[in-house]
Amino acid sequence: MDFARTEEQRLLIDTARRVGEKFGLDYWRTLDANKEFPKAAWEEICNAGLCGIAIPEEYGGAGLGMTELAMAVEALCAAGGGSTLSQMFMCNPIFGGITLTKFGTPDMKRELLPKLVSGKATFAMALTEPDAGTNTLALKAFARAEGSGWRLNGQKIWITAVPQATKILAVARTTKAEDVRSKVDGISLFLIDQDRDGISHQAIEKVGTNTLPSSAVFFEDVRVDGHELVGTLDGGFxxxxxxxxxxxxxxxxxxxxxxxxxxxxxxxxxxxxxxxxxxxxxxxxxxxxxxxxxxxxxxxxxxxxxxxxxxxxxxxxxxxxxxxxxxxxxxxxxxxxxxxxxxxxxxxxxxxxxxxxxxxxxxxxxxxxxxxxxxxxxxxxxxxxxxxxx
Structure with missing residues (x-):
C-alpha cells in the first residue's frame, strides 16, 4: 500500500489550495451573512479545471479519478469554505458528472459534460421527499408514461442549489411499487431543465450552509421527453x-x-x-x-x-x-x-x-x-x- 502522492496529485492539491486561498474566511463569512451563492468562487474553481478533475478528457476534463477529486476538495475547503463548499462538488461533479459519465447517453455527454467542466451547466438532484427521507424506496414522485415521454408529479424537499441549477436530476417511480417483483425496481432517473413549466420551488430557512439554498420542489404535470431518461427505465435505483x-x-x-x-x-x-x-x-x-x-x-x-x-x-x-x-x-x-x-x-x-x-x-x-x-x-x-x- 503506497501512501505517497504522485507529482500530479501534489500539483493538483497546490492548485486547489491557491484557488481556495483567493476566497478565504472573510469571503465565506460575508456570503454566509448575506445568504449569497458563491458564484465568483465557483467560476474560479471551474477556470482552474477543478470541476472537471474526474471527467473524461474527451469532454474537456482531466480524466483523473475520485481520489484526486477528494484531495482537491480537501484543499479547497480547508482554505476557508469548509464543508459548505463541498456541496458544490456534490451538485456538479457528482450529481452531474458521475451520473452523465456512467449512465448518460452519448448525446447527453457531448452536450452537457463540457458545459459542466466550464461551469456553464450546474446541477441539483431531486431525491429526498417529505414522507420518505432516507427511505428512497418509499418515494412517491411518479412519472406517468405519455407518448414518447412522461408526465412527472410529486414533491421533493431539502434540495440544494435549485435556483442556480440549469438541470435537475429527478428521481421518480415509473412503475408503482405494488407492480414490481423487487422493491428496488420501478425507479428511474431523469435529467430535466430546472426552469421547465410545472416546476416550482420554495426556499427553506435553516441554521447553516447559507451560501447554498435548500428548497422544497414541486413537480406538477412536468413534461419529460424520452431522451431525458438517464440509465435504464425502472432500473435507476x-x-x-x-x-x-x-x-x-x-x-x-x-x-x-x-x-x-x-x-x-x-x-x-x-x-x-x-x-x-x-x-x-x-x-x-x-x-x-x-x-x-x-x-x-x-x-x-x-x-x-x-x-x-x-x-x-x-x-x-x-x-x-x-x-x-x-x-x-x-x-x-x-x-x-x-x-x-x-x-x-x-x-x-x-x-x-x-x-x-x-x-x-x-x-x-x-x-x-x-x-x-x-x-x-x-x-x-x-x-x-x-x-x-x-
Whole structure:
C-alpha cells in the first residue's frame, strides 16, 4: 500500500489550495451573512479545471479519478469554505458528472459534460421527499408514461442549489411499487431543465450552509421527453447508488477539511491567548487533548475516504468504506468545531473568528446526505452480517 502522492496529485492539491486561498474566511463569512451563492468562487474553481478533475478528457476534463477529486476538495475547503463548499462538488461533479459519465447517453455527454467542466451547466438532484427521507424506496414522485415521454408529479424537499441549477436530476417511480417483483425496481432517473413549466420551488430557512439554498420542489404535470431518461427505465435505483456513495466521498472531504481548518484556527488562538500565570492556554492539556482527538479522528477519516475513492477508481466495491469514512468525518468535524469554539471562549461564539460558521455548517452532515444511524445499520448488516434492523 503506497501512501505517497504522485507529482500530479501534489500539483493538483497546490492548485486547489491557491484557488481556495483567493476566497478565504472573510469571503465565506460575508456570503454566509448575506445568504449569497458563491458564484465568483465557483467560476474560479471551474477556470482552474477543478470541476472537471474526474471527467473524461474527451469532454474537456482531466480524466483523473475520485481520489484526486477528494484531495482537491480537501484543499479547497480547508482554505476557508469548509464543508459548505463541498456541496458544490456534490451538485456538479457528482450529481452531474458521475451520473452523465456512467449512465448518460452519448448525446447527453457531448452536450452537457463540457458545459459542466466550464461551469456553464450546474446541477441539483431531486431525491429526498417529505414522507420518505432516507427511505428512497418509499418515494412517491411518479412519472406517468405519455407518448414518447412522461408526465412527472410529486414533491421533493431539502434540495440544494435549485435556483442556480440549469438541470435537475429527478428521481421518480415509473412503475408503482405494488407492480414490481423487487422493491428496488420501478425507479428511474431523469435529467430535466430546472426552469421547465410545472416546476416550482420554495426556499427553506435553516441554521447553516447559507451560501447554498435548500428548497422544497414541486413537480406538477412536468413534461419529460424520452431522451431525458438517464440509465435504464425502472432500473435507476441501482444506478443511483454510485451517485450516492460518491457523494459521501465528497462530503467526507469537506468535513475532513472543516476539522483541519477549525483546529488550525483554535491552535493559532491557543498559542497567543495568555491567562493567569502568563502561559498560553495551548499549554494546558484541557485545551490540547480535545483538539488532538479531533485531529486523530479527521486523519483516520481522511485515510478511509482515500481508500473508498481508490476502490472506486479501481472498479471495486467501495460502499462500506465510503459510509464509514463519512461517519468518522462527521464526528471529527463536530468535535473539532465544538472544541474550537470552546478554545476561543466568548470569541468562538462571535462571527469575527469564523469557527461558529464552520460549526453550524458541519452539523448538517451528521444526518445528511445519510444519517449516521443509517451508516451504522449498513455496516452492521453488510460488514458484520447481522440481520436487517429496519
Amino acid at each position: 441501482r444506478q443511483l447508488l454510485d451517485v450516492l456513495n460518491t457523494e459521501r466521498i465528497v462530503t467526507t472531504s469537506g468535513l475532513v477539511a472543516t476539522a483541519e481548518l477549525a483546529i488550525r484556527l483554535a491552535v493559532s488562538y491557543a498559542k497567543d491567548r495568555k491567562i493567569f500565570n502568563g502561559q498560553p492556554i495551548g499549554a494546558y492539556q484541557g485545551v490540547q487533548f480535545p483538539l488532538a482527538e479531533a485531529h486523530i479522528q479527521a486523519e483516520c477519516a481522511r485515510l478511509m475516504n482515500h481508500k473508498a475513492a481508490t476502490l472506486y477508481d479501481q472498479g471495486q466495491p467501495y460502499g462500506s468504506e465510503a459510509n464509514m469514512a463519512k461517519w468518522l468525518a462527521g464526528h471529527a468535524a463536530g468535535l473539532a468545531t465544538d472544541r474550537a469554539i470552546q478554545t476561543l471562549g466568548g470569541m468562538g461564539y462571535s462571527k469575527e473568528f469564523h469557527v461558529e460558521r464552520l460549526w453550524r455548517d458541519a452539523r448538517l452532515f451528521r444526518f445528511a446526505p445519510v444519517a449516521e444511524e443509517m451508516v451504522l445499520n449498513f455496516v452492521a448488516q453488510h460488514d458484520l452480517g447481522l440481520p436487517r434492523s429496519y
